[in-house]
Amino acid sequence: xxxxxxxxxxxxxxxxxxxxxxxxxxxxxxxxxxxxxxxxxxxxxxxxxxxxxxxxxxxxxxxxxxxxxxxxxxxxxxxxxxxxxxxxxxxxxxxxxxxxxxxxxxxxxxxxxxxxxxxxxxxxxxxxxxxxxxxxxxxxxxxxxxxxxxxxxxxxxxxxxxxxxxxxxxxxxxxxxxxxxxxxxxxxxxxxxxxxxxxxxxxxxxxxxxxxxxxxxxxxxxxxxxxxxxxxxxxxxxxxxxxxxxxxxxxxxxxxxxxxxxxxxxxxxxxxxxxxxxxxxxxxxxxxxxxxxxxxxxxxxxxxxxxxxxxxxx
Amino acid sequence: xxxxxxxxxxxxxxxxxxxxxxxxxxxxxxxxxxxxxxxxxxxxxxxxxxxxxxxxxxxxxxxxxxxxxxxxxxxxxxxxxxxxxxxxxxxxxxxxxxxxxxxxxxxxxxxxxxxxxxxxxxxxxxxxxxxxxxxxxxxxxxxxxxxxxxxxxxxxxxxxxxxxxxxxxxxxxxxxxxxxxxxxxxxxxxxxxxxxxxxxxxxxxxxxxxxxxxxxxxxxxxxxxxxxxxxxxxxxxxxxxxxxxxxxxxxxxxxxxxxxxxxxxxxxxxxxxxxxxxxxxxxxxxxxxxxxxxxxxxxxxxxxxxxxxxxxxxxxxxxxxxxxxxxxxxxxxxxxx
Numbered sequence: 001x002x003x004x005x006x007x008x009x010x011x012x013x014x015x016x017x018x019x020x021x022x023x024x025x026x027x028x029x030x031x032x033x034x035x036x037x038x039x040x041x042x043x044x045x046x047x048x049x050x051x052x053x054x055x056x057x058x059x060x061x062x063x064x065x066x067x068x069x070x071x072x073x074x075x076x077x078x079x080x081x082x083x084x085x086x087x088x089x090x091x092x093x094x095x096x097x098x099x100x101x102x103x104x105x106x107x108x109x110x111x112x113x114x115x116x117x118x119x120x121x122x123x124x125x126x127x128x129x130x131x132x133x134x135x136x137x138x139x140x141x142x143x144x145x146x147x148x149x150x151x152x153x154x155x156x157x158x159x160x161x162x163x164x165x166x167x168x169x170x171x172x173x174x175x176x177x178x179x180x181x182x183x184x185x186x187x188x189x190x191x192x193x194x195x196x197x198x199x200x201x202x203x204x205x206x207x208x209x210x211x212x213x214x215x216x217x218x219x220x221x222x223x224x225x226x227x228x229x230x231x232x233x234x235x236x237x238x239x240x241x242x243x244x245x246x247x248x249x250x251x252x253x254x255x256x257x258x259x260x261x262x263x264x265x266x267x268x269x270x271x272x273x274x275x276x277x278x279x280x281x282x283x284x285x286x287x288x289x290x291x292x293x294x295x296x297x298x299x300x301x302x303x304x305x306x307x308x309x310x311x312x313x314x
Numbered sequence: 315x316x317x318x319x320x321x322x323x324x325x326x327x328x329x330x331x332x333x334x335x336x337x338x339x340x341x342x343x344x345x346x347x348x349x350x351x352x353x354x355x356x357x358x359x360x361x362x363x364x365x366x367x368x369x370x371x372x373x374x375x376x377x378x379x380x381x382x383x384x385x386x387x388x389x390x391x392x393x394x395x396x397x398x399x400x401x402x403x404x405x406x407x408x409x410x411x412x413x414x415x416x417x418x419x420x421x422x423x424x425x426x427x428x429x430x431x432x433x434x435x436x437x438x439x440x441x442x443x444x445x446x447x448x449x450x451x452x453x454x455x456x457x458x459x460x461x462x463x464x465x466x467x468x469x470x471x472x473x474x475x476x477x478x479x480x481x482x483x484x485x486x487x488x489x490x491x492x493x494x495x496x497x498x499x500x501x502x503x504x505x506x507x508x509x510x511x512x513x514x515x516x517x518x519x520x521x522x523x524x525x526x527x528x529x530x531x532x533x534x535x536x537x538x539x540x541x542x543x544x545x546x547x548x549x550x551x552x553x554x555x556x557x558x559x560x561x562x563x564x565x566x567x568x569x570x571x572x573x574x575x576x577x578x579x580x581x582x583x584x585x586x587x588x589x590x591x592x593x594x595x596x597x598x599x600x601x602x603x604x605x606x607x608x609x610x611x612x613x614x615x616x617x618x619x620x621x622x623x624x625x626x627x628x629x630x631x632x633x634x635x636x637x638x639x640x641x642x643x644x645x646x647x648x649x650x651x
Binding site: 009011015018019109112113120121122124215219220221222224225226227229260261264265267268272273277278281 | 358359361366388481506507508509510511512513514515516517518520521522524525526528529539540543557559562649650651
């Protein structure tokens with residue numbers, strides 16, 4: 001059975017982790033925003049901006065990790081703009097988010113054209129190369145799949161662990177979660193809901209931008225304008241899939257990526273010739289929707305998600 | 315400036331003369347010597363392989379002084395008809411672009427501006443009811459066929475991977491021609507075909523190419539960006555499409571089928587200037603006979619391609635140019651086989 005051959009191959013799982021990595025960063029970013037009560041639909045545009053900013057910095061001669069930092073700072077800049085409009089001004093989070101996406105993609109293309117007016121294929125950089133982690137990569141099947149990846153994928157693992165630890169094990173995380181559940185209680189504690197929410201949106205947007213940068217600095221070594229191609233919107237769904245929990249969201253990202261890696265491979269098998277390719281391309285989405293239906297039954301939506309908070313109002 | 319300043323009387327005279335001429339010629343007929351005003355409208359940045367061929371041909375025509383050229387890039391399909399109207403209203407003689415995503419709406423705009431010539435990339439044929447619309451597409455199957463001959467000879471495993479964007483006619487026909495060429499050298503060759511559902515997702519194209527290499531492919535048909543990168547990383551070979559990418563992948567890209575848009579746009583410019591622009595299919599100007607396509611120089615692979623393949627390429631090139639051999643045009647969706 002070809003299906004089992006595919007599922008048992010190391011290269012399949014390695015591909016799944018590679019495909020999942022940008023989604024993991026951006027999903028964690030979105031999750032942080034939403035746990036604090038702010039839906040960030042700027043995610044798609046922020047990923048585009050991050051993909052461009054990281055790549056162009058490296059192309060200009062900066063080290064790779066510096067490029068990642070630049071991407072993060074650019075993402076945080078758009079996060080700051082988003083949070084000013086959505087938190088103290090309390091504007092519609094849908095409108096602000098879509099506006100940020102349109103602004104970020106347009107500013108990116110403008111900057112791209114100013115920086116590279118010559119018409120030729122976009123220049124390439126030396127991207128992150130896979131690094132084998134000693135000992136860990138010797139574990140059969142799991143080892144090479146998980147621990148023979150680029151450093152940016154390892155950073156994605158750290159990002160999940162850090163997000164989970166901060167949210168559930170620190171007073172700061174408690175404050176962030178409370179800001180998304182019951183902001184009045186946070187205010188009663190003498191904490192600033194505005195500051196917490198703005199901080200969450202800014203940090204979350206930084207992670208989204210790193211997710212975008214993964215595409216240009218690890219998955220590929222050049223920037224193309226439409227390459228983010230809806231991955232941001234998938235991450236919005238993955239947060240819901242993960243019931244606003246980092247571990248489950250990580251599982252969702254890997255599951256989605258595995259379906260994607262699987263459909264690529266199934267297209268080349270006997271059934272691939274019989275079934276239209278469009279059905280394969282749909283597969284990750286359809287299966288994710290099915291999983292979403294099953295998973296989200298017991299999901300707890302942050303009670304104050306998309307509810308603006310103004311101090312002293314009841 | 316005095317040559318263009320005119321009194322009301324002389325204006326009336328020229329208008330009357332113009333009206334008399336217009337009775338004989340379509341109104342886009344221009345006095346010879348005056349550059350044709352050309353506008354390009356593209357849905358992606360002008361770096362994109364396909365668009366870059368049109369853009370560079372227009373730039374070349376402008377450098378020669380035949381046209382005045384301006385363009386809008388990255389125009390989304392939802393904006394496309396509006397931008398067409400803007401250029402048509404602003405006195406452009408010839409508008410070049412691609413209406414694959416807005417076939418119906420674009421034709422409505424074109425019908426509204428019968429005095430403006432439109433040369434558009436389209437999946438459909440010309441329509442006599444729209445005499446100011448000519449269509450084109452990159453009919454470079456001749457060159458794709460020749461690149462297939464080389465691929466067939468260079469693949470040791472007899473397993474070729476092909477990654478495409480969407481199975482639209484222009485992609486399909488080039489894939490079929492490539493496959494026909496490869497089978498000339500090795501009739502038992504196996505093809506893996508996949509479409510990624512996007513024109514611009516190099517990471518996805520690369521992942522798809524990885525999967526094909528794992529599945530035995532040692533030669534890839536790089537219809538999309540990202541495929542040659544996978545080939546380079548895994549040490550297999552690739553064939554380029556539309557543009558020559560060998561400079562970026564000197565030990566990977568063996569040959570490329572190149573598209574030359576010059577013959578297409580030059581024909582359109584001449585017809586606009588002579589007032590002979592009508593509903594036509596410019597696809598033939600992409601044929602090798604017209605100089606619309608060619609095989610890129612072997613470059614770094616000079617001398618590394620089996621002589622039998624080089625001989626067949628030379629023989630077929632001569633036959634295609636003389637008309638003795640015709641590469642089949644097959645627009646149906648290719649399947650793994």
